[in-house]
Amino acid sequence: MQHERSAATLSNTSLARRAWEIRRKAVRMGEVQGQGYVGQALGVADVLAVSYFHALNYRPADPEWEGRDRFLLSIGHYAIALYSALIEAGILPEAELETYGADDSRLPMSGMAAYTPGMEITGGSLGQGLGIGVGMAMGLKAKKNPAFVYNLMSDGELGEGSTWEAAMAAAHHKLSNLICIVDFNDQQADGKSTETLSAEPVHDKWAAFGWHVQRVDGNDIDALVAAFDTARNLADDRPRAIVCDTVMCKGVPFLEAREITHFVRVEADEWQKALSVLDETKPE
Amino acid sequence: MTIQHRYDPHRKWEPRQPGTGGGKTSAMIASLAAEGYDAVPAPFGHALVEEAKKNDRIVGLTADLAKYTDLHVFAKAFPDRFYQMGMAEQVMVSAAAGMAREGFIPFATTYAVFASRRAYDFIAMAIAEEYLPVKIVCALPGLTTGYGPSHQATEDLAIFRGLPNLTIVDPCDAIDVAEAVPAITAHPGPVYMRLLRGNVPSVIHKHCPDYRFELGKAKLLRDGTDALIISSGFMTMRALDAAVAMEKDGTSVAVLHCPTIKPLDTRTILAEAGKGGRLIVTAENHTVVGGLGEAVASTLLTNGVTPQFRMIGLPDQFLDAGALPSLHDRYGISTEAIIRQVRGWL
Numbered sequence: 089m090q091h092e093r094s095a096a097t098l099s100n101t102s103l104a105r106r107a108w109e110i111r112r113k114a115v116r117m118g119e120v121q122g123q124g125y126v127g128q129a130l131g132v133a134d135v136l137a138v139s140y141f142h143a144l145n146y147r148p149a150d151p152e153w154e155g156r157d158r159f160l161l162s163i164g165h166y167a168i169a170l171y172s173a174l175i176e177a178g179i180l181p182e183a184e185l186e187t188y189g190a191d192d193s194r195l196p197m198s199g200m201a202a203y204t205p206g207m208e209i210t211g212g213s214l215g216q217g218l219g220i221g222v223g224m225a226m227g228l229k230a231k232k233n234p235a236f237v238y239n240l241m242s243d244g245e246l247g248e249g250s251t252w253e254a255a256m257a258a259a260h261h262k263l264s265n266l267i268c269i270v271d272f273n274d275q276q277a278d279g280k281s282t283e284t285l286s287a288e289p290v291h292d293k294w295a296a297f298g299w300h301v302q303r304v305d306g307n308d309i310d311a312l313v314a315a316f317d318t319a320r321n322l323a324d325d326r327p328r329a330i331v332c333d334t335v336m337c338k339g340v341p342f343l344e345a346r347e348i349t350h351f352v353r354v355e356a357d358e359w360q361k362a363l364s365v366l367d368e369t370k371p372e
Numbered sequence: 373m374t375i376q377h378r379y380d381p382h383r384k385w386e387p388r389q390p391g392t393g394g395g396k397t398s399a400m401i402a403s404l405a406a407e408g409y410d411a412v413p414a415p416f417g418h419a420l421v422e423e424a425k426k427n428d429r430i431v432g433l434t435a436d437l438a439k440y441t442d443l444h445v446f447a448k449a450f451p452d453r454f455y456q457m458g459m460a461e462q463v464m465v466s467a468a469a470g471m472a473r474e475g476f477i478p479f480a481t482t483y484a485v486f487a488s489r490r491a492y493d494f495i496a497m498a499i500a501e502e503y504l505p506v507k508i509v510c511a512l513p514g515l516t517t518g519y520g521p522s523h524q525a526t527e528d529l530a531i532f533r534g535l536p537n538l539t540i541v542d543p544c545d546a547i548d549v550a551e552a553v554p555a556i557t558a559h560p561g562p563v564y565m566r567l568l569r570g571n572v573p574s575v576i577h578k579h580c581p582d583y584r585f586e587l588g589k590a591k592l593l594r595d596g597t598d599a600l601i602i603s604s605g606f607m608t609m610r611a612l613d614a615a616v617a618m619e620k621d622g623t624s625v626a627v628l629h630c631p632t633i634k635p636l637d638t639r640t641i642l643a644e645a646g647k648g649g650r651l652i653v654t655a656e657n658h659t660v661v662g663g664l665g666e667a668v669a670s671t672l673l674t675n676g677v678t679p680q681f682r683m684i685g686l687p688d689q690f691l692d693a694g695a696l697p698s699l700h701d702r703y704g705i706s707t708e709a710i711i712r713q714v715r716g717w718l
Contacts, residue, residue: 201502208473213497219463220498223470223478226455230431231474250494253463260458 104371107137113172117188119359127352129169131334136173138312148178151205162217162241167199179206215248225263244276246287258327259298266327294329306332377690395695406573412546417445419553441481461491469498484510484525513566514657520693530662540633541565542604545575551585575609590637596626603655614710660685
């Protein structure tokens with residue numbers, strides 16, 4: 089299949105700049121509501137930049153295009169990050185950013201397929217995305233559609249038994265068109281994920297379940313590009329996992345230094361301060 | 373003797389004397405015994421094959437229970453459209469949702485206990501919330517096994533009735549099951565259907581030769597002046613048998629079969645119950661909490677129809693293990709128990 093690219097992705101804009109734009113939009117959305125999962129959004133921005141501006145096939149004007157790669161947001165609360173990527177990709181208009189979390193907005197706090205173009209599934213009940221991805225990957229293979237299914241999940245979701253049911257099913261059914269991205273920021277609601285219910289050794293677990301596994305620095309764009317290329321181009325029939333170690337609040341040092349929690353505290357006057365910090369580090 | 377399902381570290385264990393207990397435990401996979409009726413083998417599996425010949429969007433998934441949900445018939449006919457998901461109900465249901473997103477009409481089968489209790493969140497969020505055309509078809513509904521609470525889905529209708537977007541079907545016999553398959557395939561949204569599998573009796577046509585299953589419709593199978601039994605599932609067979617038996621001693625009992633539990637055919641129920649002068653009895657193979665009986669009661673009361681009203685169903689408790697005929701009698705859903713109860717209320 090011809091590799092589709094939007095006009096935006098054909099430009100020379102660097103992936104670092106895309107990630108920066110995603111971060112900046114997420115902070116602006118956080119400012120609208122005075123809250124939001126901005127720590128996760130800042131951490132996962134590089135992963136989303138590489139996904140939407142290097143790896144995925146899609147047509148911004150036609151989010152339902154049959155040939156698109158499917159990108160599933162299992163972690164519904166990361167919606168603020170995905171909205172930023174969808175705006176940057178031209179799938180959502182930037183003006184709607186101001187509606188984030190408001191009544192009747194298309195951008196609710198937790199991502200739902202019924203609300204937002206480009207939001208493939210309703211995430212949020214954690215541990216569901218990978219299983220849905222298994223079914224979509226089976227369906228694509230049955231249709232002989234060469235598109236990929238990407239499922240973005242969190243390290244916390246590794247605690248859900250359904251994740252491992254889905255992992256077994258994906259390997260058993262040889263779903264080489266399924267790529268699972270694990271955002272490993274070592275943080276969940278009650279604390280560090282490795283201290284809440286440790287999933288380590290994560291690499292070995294996925295490998296034991298029959299997956300091709302890579303573990304990379306999820307804030308290193310070059311490493312991410314290489315990992316996504318490897319996952320897409322692998323010749324065997326295993327499903328592919330990319331475990332991405334990310335830093336919560338990445339790119340805004342005064343928030344990175346804060347005691348990191350699942351729901352990072354940002355004071356009313358700090359949103360503008362965070363934007364200023366980002367503006368000082370704007371990539372070309 | 374009813375077992376107390378309550379943890380007690382000081383409980384007194386009493387040995388049983390061999391030979392004193394009655395009944396013979398039917399195998400879990402046994403067909404429902406129905407004296408006087410012809411049996412049809414695997415009506416669901418054969419109907420699905422016929423439908424799948426016409427509709428290439430149909431696929432089948434199971435969680436290690438193809439043989440015990442009659443899906444093996446489909447698997448044999450369409451091996452490339454059959455997905456064995458193993459003993460993993462959560463991913464089976466999620467994967468069915470994913471396949472529906474890709475344009476397929478998945479039929480996903482397991483036992484009713486596992487769909488309702490284990491896979492509920494996945495049915496709710498991955499399927500029902502998006503109104504996807506997944507058909508969840510489940511064997512062992514209500515009290516159709518003597519294996520005890522682990523396999524007796526006595527509250528599946530109550531669980532699923534609360535779920536928006538979901539259509540719920542409780543067929544009576546082989547005709548209902550076979551005719552429901554094209555009907556639920558044509559329905560654009562998700563469906564939960566209780567399944568009778570194996571050798572399934574053909575009941576309704578013996579009483580009412582013109583009967584056809586219609587999704588969302590209740591059908592009056594016989595009229596009567598003393599009582600009206602509103603029933604679903606195999607309890608319609610029990611109600612018909614009871615009505616025939618009671619006719620012999622001059623009691624006239626009508627039977628309204630209500631195989632679609634949700635959305636309920638309130639218009640027909642109100643029209644029949646509103647005629648007045650009859651005892652209204654609901655009969656269901658399900659706990660009296662949250663099933664057909666309470667759905668009918670709510671329909672009547674909120675519409676100002678207040679006949680003498682009684683419910684036949686399973687008690688609000690974990691049920692015993694044992695032989696199915698003994699259990700049906702013990703818990704009031706055998707034909708004899710229906711006759712006994714209705715006579716007592718008249």
